[in-house]
Amino acid sequence: MRIDCLEKRLARAFGYYSGLVVLCPLPFIVIPVLITVGLSTGLVWHGQAFMKDELELYTPTDAQARIELRDLDALFHINDSDPFYATRSYYYFYLLNAFQANEQ
Incomplete structure (x- = not known):
């Protein structure tokens, strides 16, 4: 046609x-x-244009995970500038477990 x-x-x-x-x-x-x-x-x-935090990006604003992470950070705050506490970060253990799972 x-x-x-x-x-x-x-x-x-x-x-x-x-x-x-x-x-x-x-x-x-x-x-x-x-x-x-x-x-x-x-x-x-735009403040959130380059946000790298997965929790902030992919969870609703009123999610239980946000409340729990806020409480956890208030109780056990991690100072990012102190090199001793860098290995105690939540993400460090997540990455460490991911690498160990890949090796097995």
């Missing part, structure tokens, strides 16, 4: 568009770059 009326109009529109790009290519290069830069600067002010 051929749709000649649509094909002719699209061919004419794309022909006009390609002629416009050939005559004046600078706006077609500069405008997308400016839009990309402008939209990506919003990531700087």
